[in-house]
Amino acid sequence: MIDIMKQKANEKFINLFHARPIIIKSPGRINIIGEHTDYNDGFVLPASIDKAAYLAISLRNDNEIHLRAEDINEDFKTFIDDLKPAKNSSWPNYILGPVAQFHKKGIELKGFNALLTSDVPIGAGLSSSAAVECATTFALNELLRAGFQKLEMIKMAQTAEHEFAGVMCGIMDQFASMMGKKDHVIKLDCRSLDYEYIPFKFDGIKILLVDTNVKHSLASSEYNARRKECYQAVAWVKEHVPEVNSLRDVNEEMLDKYVLPKNKLIYKRSLFIVQEIKRLLAGCEDIKRGDIYSLGKKMFETHDGLSNMYEVSCSELDYLVNFVRNNNSVIGARMMGGGFGGCVINLVKENEINELIKMIQPAYEREMKLPLTRYVVSIGDGTEQLWVD
Numbered sequence: 001m002i003d004i005m006k007q008k009a010n011e012k013f014i015n016l017f018h019a020r021p022i023i024i025k026s027p028g029r030i031n032i033i034g035e036h037t038d039y040n041d042g043f044v045l046p047a048s049i050d051k052a053a054y055l056a057i058s059l060r061n062d063n064e065i066h067l068r069a070e071d072i073n074e075d076f077k078t079f080i081d082d083l084k085p086a087k088n089s090s091w092p093n094y095i096l097g098p099v100a101q102f103h104k105k106g107i108e109l110k111g112f113n114a115l116l117t118s119d120v121p122i123g124a125g126l127s128s129s130a131a132v133e134c135a136t137t138f139a140l141n142e143l144l145r146a147g148f149q150k151l152e153m154i155k156m157a158q159t160a161e162h163e164f165a166g167v168m169c170g171i172m173d174q175f176a177s178m179m180g181k182k183d184h185v186i187k188l189d190c191r192s193l194d195y196e197y198i199p200f201k202f203d204g205i206k207i208l209l210v211d212t213n214v215k216h217s218l219a220s221s222e223y224n225a226r227r228k229e230c231y232q233a234v235a236w237v238k239e240h241v242p243e244v245n246s247l248r249d250v251n252e253e254m255l256d257k258y259v260l261p262k263n264k265l266i267y268k269r270s271l272f273i274v275q276e277i278k279r280l281l282a283g284c285e286d287i288k289r290g291d292i293y294s295l296g297k298k299m300f301e302t303h304d305g306l307s308n309m310y311e312v313s314c315s316e317l318d319y320l321v322n323f324v325r326n327n328n329s330v331i332g333a334r335m336m337g338g339g340f341g342g343c344v345i346n347l348v349k350e351n352e353i354n355e356l357i358k359m360i361q362p363a364y365e366r367e368m369k370l371p372l373t374r375y376v377v378s379i380g381d382g383t384e385q386l387w388v389d
């Protein structure tokens with residue numbers, strides 16, 4: 001697949017712009033456990049997948065930026081001295097956002113042509129936007145010889161999402177896209193940004209994503225609202241325990257004492273985060289011991305917390321998780337990503353995947369009146385330049 005996508009990006013670019021591009025591949029991501037913990041200074045456990053954005057790009061001799069989204073047949077043009085979020089479509093922002101970060105850091109910009117093609121499903125919670133932001137940042141770092149290290153580029157891509165897409169995301173998606181490693185998950189400490197690669201490959205077990213095909217419009221406003229609720233809980237605890245700076249520093253006893261009396265809803269939200277950080281740490285130990293069943297159980301617990309306490313699930317996601325809850329072929333399942341739609345991640349016995357799909361697909365389509373899309377994904381490498389012969 002990589003070769004096909006690479007050739008496509010290369011050939012389409014040459015036909016359109018009559019120049020030779022460099023090609024950067026940057027993948028989408030999954031997250032095994034640890035949801036909504038990144039902006040609370042907690043841990044996450046993502047991995048990059050074998051679906052990616054491919055950006056073909058080369059510099060121009062003027063100050064124009066010409067963009068092409070090959071998959072949707074759209075073009076966009078602007079100038080390096082007129083960088084602002086596009087209004088009528090969102091995809092240019094995932095490229096323009098990173099460009100603006102180079103400018104802010106004092107790197108002298110040049111005009112460029114770029115062509116984007118991607119096989120990361122859009123709106124599925126697989127970070128198709130972070131993939132484009134990371135590809136663009138990596139590409140400009142090469143072309144402008146800016147010399148930023150990967151960690152700096154990850155932060156630039158994250159800020160691009162804040163400023164040009166308006167979602168106050170944490171660092172997980174951009175980190176996973178840029179730093180992914182084949183057959184490994186990344187245990188990332190979102191406070192120190194220390195990370196550890198943990199091998200994630202179990203005989204006879206595959207990662208199956210089932211996509212609800214819904215993206216409720218609540219997604220970004222509710223995301224930003226959850227973030228504020230968590231920060232409010234921290235502020236209340238901090239009045240009594242000044243050394244606390246995030247929910248990472250908070251325990252259940254503090255929540256009982258200082259948050260519960262103030263507000264039940266905010267208590268519920270912050271309790272989920274405190275429990276989720278603990279659950280993730282225990283889940284990493286499960287993986288290291290090879291105890292995938294114990295991990296799977298925790299994935300279901302995470303789902304229930306996201307659904308009942310953090311309240312970022314929806315009926316379509318709950319339906320899919322409940323469908324497999326007592327199915328012996330499924331070791332663990334939960335909604336993944338920000339919520340309000342997107343995918344459920346399942347750890348499934350490989351030789352039972354087809355049977356499972358035969359049951360779940362018609363049932364979902366009948367009950368939810370929506371198509372169900374599914375992907376068996378494997379864990380691949382992070383952002384890289386591809387070479388064309």
Ligand code: GLA
Nearest residue numbers: 035036169170171172337338
């Ligand atoms: C989105 C954000 C991430 C993270 C997840 C929830 O994917 O971009 O930073 O907060 O939601 O875990």
